[in-house]
Amino acid sequence: MTEVKKNIIVRYVQEKDRDDWVRLWKKFIATYEDPKLPDGIEKANFDRFIDPEVKMWSALAFLRDEITGIEKAIGFTDFFTHPSTWQIQDKTYLNDLFVDDEFRVGGVGRKLIEFVYSEADKMGTPAVYWNTDHFNHRAQLLYTKVASLTHKRIYKRDGY
């Protein structure tokens, strides 16, 4: 696992990363039982990530082979900023986080969250937050180390 930590690079996606992001996104979505996503969501998401007019971004984590220099995409995080009536600065919502199975518990998830923290600081939107399923214990092993659990519950309009 220490080896994994050493060779991880996290950076914003570029057009050339589309296939890698879609490959990992499909694996991420497969971890949900019945996600009910619209057709074309992958393209719509990626188009928004690379559109400078849209405040929604994605970063990929790459494992770099020290000998060949080849980088393999092994995880990603998607996030966006939005205004809030409770503060002057926008907030940052961390929408998605995923690390490919065989590279887990090697510090990659933490690096992805730290990337979002660092970019949010640079943008002047340091209030980063997210949610997770209450039964996602694995993710929470990481979250309790980098953030605090709130007392909020999430409600949503029926049918949406």
Ligand SMILES: CC(C)(COP(=O)(O)OP(=O)(O)OC[C@H]1O[C@@H](n2cnc3c(N)ncnc32)[C@H](O)[C@@H]1OP(=O)(O)O)[C@@H](O)C(=O)NCCC(=O)NCCS
């Ligand atoms: C959640 C997820 C992104 C975590 O990624 P990861 O790369 O394994 O996380 P990290 O290795 O950075 O962090 C794991 C931390 O939690 C701890 N941890 C994680 N799993 C653990 C386990 N099974 N046993 C003990 N500790 C564990 C580690 O000690 C580590 O802490 P450290 O950084 O102080 O060493 C990954 O498991 C994943 O992609 N899961 C499927 C998708 C998912 O659930 N996404 C989140 C949706 S909200």
